[in-house]
Amino acid sequence: MAAAGAIPRPVRGAPIIESEVVAMVIVVFCEVMFFAGFLSGFSLIGARAPAGWWPPPGDPALPVAATGGASLALLISGVAVFWAGRRLDADRAGALRLLWGAVAFATAFLAYQVFEFVRLVSIGFTMVSSAHGGFFYTIVGAHALHAVIAVAVLSWAVRRLSAGDLRPPAFTAVRMYWYFVVGLWPAIYTVVYL
Amino acid sequence: MTRALVAASLALVVAVPDVARACSTCMDPTEGSRALLVVTIFLSLLPIGMLAAIGGYVWWRAEQMRRLAAALPLLERP
Numbered sequence: 386m387a388a389a390g391a392i393p394r395p396v397r398g399a400p401i402i403e404s405e406v407v408a409m410v411i412v413v414f415c416e417v418m419f420f421a422g423f424l425s426g427f428s429l430i431g432a433r434a435p436a437g438w439w440p441p442p443g444d445p446a447l448p449v450a451a452t453g454g455a456s457l458a459l460l461i462s463g464v465a466v467f468w469a470g471r472r473l474d475a476d477r478a479g480a481l482r483l484l485w486g487a488v489a490f491a492t493a494f495l496a497y498q499v500f501e502f503v504r505l506v507s508i509g510f511t512m513v514s515s516a517h518g519g520f521f522y523t524i525v526g527a528h529a530l531h532a533v534i535a536v537a538v539l540s541w542a543v544r545r546l547s548a549g550d551l552r553p554p555a556f557t558a559v560r561m562y563w564y565f566v567v568g569l570w571p572a573i574y575t576v577v578y579l
Numbered sequence: 580m581t582r583a584l585v586a587a588s589l590a591l592v593v594a595v596p597d598v599a600r601a602c603s604t605c606m607d608p609t610e611g612s613r614a615l616l617v618v619t620i621f622l623s624l625l626p627i628g629m630l631a632a633i634g635g636y637v638w639w640r641a642e643q644m645r646r647l648a649a650a651l652p653l654l655e656r657p
Contacts, residue, residue: 401640414629421625425618432614 403554409561424576427520440517455497462490463567484543535566
């Protein structure tokens, strides 16, 4: 098996980009447009609301600082995956440790989100309490769902890497999805929370 | 039929411009639509920008492979 980060020797008839990577590019492209639509709708409704009416006066203040802390955990996981990809050829054991660390940090982020959702619902902020609530749970919930899938896929990839039977393009595709989930969150945090 | 439809559409634009302008995704232009403009520009440029980035990456990869192929003998695919 070729090393994950090595430049491959050219092979006659080989594709320029592997099919796993092409598939993930298409997925990420669609997902970016999906979230861009939601974030644009959220921004538009906020901009069109009368002054002082967005978020609606009855809605609770979102936990900006605590969510900012949780965001750091997600960003750290993104950096860990990046460095793991860079170190995979030179230090496989270290790279695998970094990848498991990334899974742990992302799981912590998700655990915080579950806690936040439960707390907000318990004080009456729900999907149907206002348009703000509907957008909040749709956007943040959709991202959380993507993060759950990303954690599951990364865990699968790390196990396969440990066993030495993961093709480098598949690992590249997994990392691309991870970068998408991590990179999207600052945009969501800025638009929805700040 | 097509000519009649075009003529009716033009007559509508001239005679009743407000009705002709109505559409499900448009908003009242007098309502301070700067946010709408920004969002429209953002959503229009985003896919174009992503496609340009993907195209650039494919071109760069092709160039990289071409240079490698020139520098190294090609392997036969197993």
